[in-house]
Amino acid sequence: MNRPRVALVTGASRGIGKGIADALAKANYLVAAGYNSSPILPIAEESSLDSIWPVKIDISSEDSVKQAIQSVENHIGRVDVLVNNAGFAQPKPFMEISDADWEAMLSVNLLGAVRCTRAVLPGMLENNYGRIVNISSIGGQWGGMYQVHYAAAKAGLINFTRSMAKLYSGQGVTSNAVSPGLIETEMIAQEMKDPSAPSRVQGIPVARLGTVPEVAAAVLYLCSDEAGYVTGQTINVNGGMYFG
């Protein structure tokens, strides 16, 4: 392999995705950093790395995904590594989650990864090389009381990861999931304002929230050439909240 690997990270405008994009760039990948509604300028300004290339991608839209991937291929090269990170949370009591909520949730947090995978897979198969890493959630493993639809989408993502592993690992394309517990980002900021939050955090075996670099390190490993014999797995980065 003469050229650096090309990685696409969705939802890289902030939080975990931004951390993953930074970690990959530092490890000499050429990184397409996906953003949607948030302006991408901060990532380009903050990062001294010129190997991060911002790309507009709304994973809820097939057209946006296709356009973005075409643009990445034209500007940087064929995608070797896909990190399906983009997602959103929507805490709501079960009985208040409407069909429209369910559809929007599944369209982004499950189908978004499917759309991106479909778009990059032909190139990966032609190269006989690919790394797909899906960012799931502990909610997808043990169920979720506060956002049942989010938990179901994330469980689906773990199953999708395994199906991709069964279908394509033999052609050099591995597929794995990383399942974070509670990680310090904007996504959980509201949840952490709840009076019960400190005791919940103390109840985590590691007794603190996880950090973005801790999640990024697991993703970086799964993206590496050295992880070629790891596929269909879910790596838990959850401080011991769940051992399964």
Ligand SMILES: NC(=O)c1ccc[n+]([C@@H]2O[C@H](COP(=O)([O-])OP(=O)(O)OC[C@H]3O[C@@H](n4cnc5c(N)ncnc54)[C@H](OP(=O)(O)O)[C@@H]3O)[C@@H](O)[C@H]2O)c1
């Ligand atoms: N933080 C946690 O404790 C935790 C725990 C378990 C799993 N996770 C998962 O980790 C991933 C990252 O979470 P985070 O904590 O970093 O969240 P975050 O800070 O809220 O960031 C979410 C990212 O997803 C992007 N996004 C949302 N909808 C999108 C769409 N339709 N198309 C493209 N991008 C979209 C956002 O982009 P824009 O702002 O540009 O719209 C943003 O960059 C998510 O999949 C989340 O479910 C997080």
